[in-house]
Amino acid sequence: MCPAKTCAIPYRCESVLALAAQFPERKGFFSKFTLQAKFSMQTLRDDSVSIGQCDDDDGGMPMEYVREGSLGDLIREIRRVLKILATDKIYGYYRVDDGKKKSLDVTKETIRSPCSALNITENTTILVDTTAMHEMQGVLLCSGGGTRMPALTQHIQKCLLPVVGVPMFLYPLSSLLRTGITDIKIFVREVFQPVLEKEVKKSKLLEKYPANLEFITVSQEDNGTADLLKHHHNKITRDALVVSCDFISDASLIPLVDFFRATNSTLVALIADTCVSSPAPGAKSKK
Template identity: 35%
Template sequence: MRQEAQAIVLAAGPGMRMTALTSHTAKCLLPLGTLPMLCYPLHLLQQAGFTEVSGGRRGSGAECQQGGGAVQPQGGPGWAVVSTAHDPGTADSLRQIASKIKKSVEDVIVISSDLVTDVQLQDIMDQHRGRGADLTVLTSPTPCLQTHPPGPKTKTHLNSDIICTEAGTGRLVYVVAGGDYDESVVLQSSLLHCAAPLLLSSSTQDAHLYIMKRWLLDYVLNKESPCADMGSLKAEILPHIVSCQFSSEQHTSGKLKLSGAVEREEWDDLGRKYNSSVIPSRHHSQANPQPPVCLTFHHPGLCVRANTLHTYWHLNRKIHEIFDQVYPNSEWQLRHSSAEISERAQVSEDSVVGAGAVVCDKTNICSSVVGKHCRVSPMVRLTGTVLGDHVTLVSGVHVNDETDDISALWVPSCVIENSLILASVEKKCTIKNCIVTDPNKIEENKELSSTWHMVMDSLYIFHEGL
């Protein structure tokens, strides 16, 4: 029996735009609120009825299986993990897990592990099938981020995606990734043959969620296709497929042409299915295979990829507002029931406290995220701060030398504001607008502000990639 769809989550990206955070933790396992970011696309798939998910994650097989178990949602889809190369592109990841992709499915959903959205996946599937699309790409407005990440002010210099669609139909006719052009882009003259006016936008992003026919994925993975030499799904393969809509040649330079990749039996199956449907589609009364049809599904709501420090920080700071949207119908709570919060601790309503966390008395936590199994000792003040999992903040006791009375003088041991803390802080200090991943570079009783010098990599490098 032919299955409807299979889901693949790409989780092997090294996070090259946020190396300060991913030097010791895989990007897909970085916490967003109280959950690893990989949980959000898995929950999206679970809400659409998926019971099994395949994924590629960087590392050894044992490490990948351990990581997969760490993010397994309760009652969620099964998670089959495949080890990939040290630094794979998205297309390379697909090739590594090709053996896990079933031949019996009609459509394959490919989604990035860093996507956080409130879109309904079933709505995208309905459009994809109802209109007989070969490829459907989720797009959304480029997010306008109001929060500013810690550390010195930097510019990523990343251009916006350029997306051109056919007015009224949402047909994708041209796409170029943000990092693949400088000051201008060149539009092919073949685009002028479109029947409807074209809409060219630099304020629309490719959200890295794709639905494609199984035969189209076979073409992408075929060693004889032009895609065999391409490493990026978004930057290389997607523009190639879109351009094939306007190509009439069957073969180029001895390479397999996309229009000749679909098998006759596959096309006949699609024709029988859609000709018996009441929904008009491109397969109605089409006797011969046609060039592919690429559509966009534009979602005007929440749709953000946590693939830069800026977006990762923004999502963590807003998670208390958006959690019910991006993780609906869940038993997870922003203030976990297993967390121990002292009655004498002051924790604001917009703060997030993870499972197993301990918040001692005489602490003040405002607009912050406390990760799983953290310990916030007495006399600590957090404001607008994100603590990663398993972080301990030192207890502060100053003793009056004259009376030797331990309760005579109490002052905050740690004052942390607008910072991202991914390592335990066991020295009394003040930290403002910083990222901490190396506790050995924190000096006792010092004030640290707007600096990267506590970070493992003193130079923050921006690099194109997942």
């Protein structure tokens, strides 16, 4: 470690070897250090220093931080390694411990707190939101009765229809989670809520993509999408990405959200060519 209190940055082995070469008379002092290779980078073995891993779209890279260093130092190092410029907008910082994600409180007080005091360890994942995905809400519509397909939905709710052995609604839920949205509202009829909760748990999607799911029960009356959103507008408090339970696609929704933000749009819709050219669906039937 650098002895200067204002610095306290860990030395890399290259620096130490250079110093040892400059001061051969201090050979005994430098021989006390043990060098090791980790993450293809050599660093001094020091119990006060942890080696973390920074990841972005271009891959991963090692990052050093001092356990007793401040949260501000850690954030600066993360931004340096990930090449996040001072002019780049950050929408929020999040931490994941044991698979549970919560907002990382970055204030004037916590920024000076040691990482150890905030229980930040080498097992803690720090997420830097540069896309505002964490600010968006996801809305998944699972309350429809499937009245245009009575032969299939006579004994089962539309959102639970199996597609390759998987309940239909899990496909659009996966799309929302892979987009990075962590606040998702699921509209469902009350009688089917326990079934959806059981299927979500069984799928283990939230273990891979931690998020907060809120089930909002609606009446038996089969309203259209616009009426449903109108009646429950108080539940949607931010920009939202709305998908229906029958959205089954491997298309990423991230470009759609990026376009929405880049153009400052009021509404952006994803429409397939077949939706434009094919005939209108059949009339609804009583259920």
